[in-house]
Amino acid sequence: MKAIRIEEFGGPEVMKIVEVERPVPAADEILVxxxxxSVNPADYIVRQGGNEGLKPLLKLPLGLGLDAAGIIEEVGSKVIEFKKGDRVYGVPNYLDGSYTQYLAAKSNQFGLMPGTLNFNEAGSLPACARMxxxxxxxxxxxxxGQxxxxxxxxxxxxxxxxxxxxAYxxxxxxxxxxxxxxxxxxxxADEVIDYNTQNFEEILRDIDVVFNATHTxxxxxxxxxxxxxxLKEGGIFVCTHGGWPSEEFKELLARKNATVSMAGVxxxxxxxFNEVAKLVDAGKVKAVISKVYPWEQAADAHRDIETKHARGKIVLEIRQEK
Known part of the structure; x- marks a missing residue:
């Protein structure tokens, strides 16, 4: 089979499509x-050599990609929730990569795809939807009402x-x-604040939840x-990335009896993935795709996401749906 691998850290050009051995699923795994x-910021961070937390975990050669959608080819002997032929979406085993024709992953890291979506749409969701x-x-x-x-x-x-x-x-x-x-x-959205021309803290009060999803x-x-x-008294600030809050930040939260929580932990x-599929199929949530690239153009997809101006997700099409 073929997969995108990097044998050195660097720019988009270090990604190569190479022949690798097809994985064999363990007893608790599925072969997809x-x-x-989809292409995520973490992909180019890994490609460049990782941040402080990732560097010790990165061993070359290395695959890229956090999430995927596809069809189950095989199920391990202990897998009971899926069968061959199921259309699934989810995340591979950590740092195994999903820019590949086949991947093996723990079955509990995948769910049945929303029935109303195609593979490109479903593939755009898992990494971001879980967060x-x-x-x-x-x-x-x-x-x-919050x-x-x-x-x-x-x-x-x-x-x-x-x-x-x-939806809630x-x-x-x-x-x-x-x-x-x-x-x-x-x-x-009920309101949109232009961060280039408006200071949200001068406009808003009594917010129940602040959710930080900035692309950084x-x-x-x-x-x-x-x-x-x-934030209002007793509100919550949700982080999606970065280190733990400073003492100054925690002190300000404490004065309002507010809390901070880290998403994705x-x-x-x-x-x-099962709950998200229900919301999608009920028409309450949709997949937003900025652009679909054939996986042979992965370098262009990485250059695109590194602009940090993509609206929604960038997707790599590994194979076309028939």
């Missing part, structure tokens, strides 16, 4: 014939967080560029401190 994989659903629904426990502020609302995680919040009855405010204002309103690889401490100002992947 991959049709689509958005876990942070907004499971950690923030968003409720009808006021929710989402930073980076037009990105892969942010647009799904917005849709989940609306919240009043949602998103920060984004003016270019994305109408797009966010089409997804259900570093902690924006200034954004965190500004966000505390708009200790999550049940299969449960989330």
């Amino acid at each position: 014939k991959v049709y689509a994989a 958005a659903y876990n942070g907004m629904v499971q950690k923030a426990k968003v409720q009808p 006021r929710v502020l989402i930073h980076g609302a037009a990105g892969g995680i942010g647009n799904l967080a917005l849709q989940f919040a609306k 009855g919240a009043y949602v405010i998103g920060t984004a560029s003016a270019h994305n204002a109408e797009f966010l309103k089409e997804l259900g 690889t570093t902690v924006d401490e200034a954004l965190r401190l500004r966000s505390v100002k708009v 200790d999550i049940n992947h299969q449960q989330i």
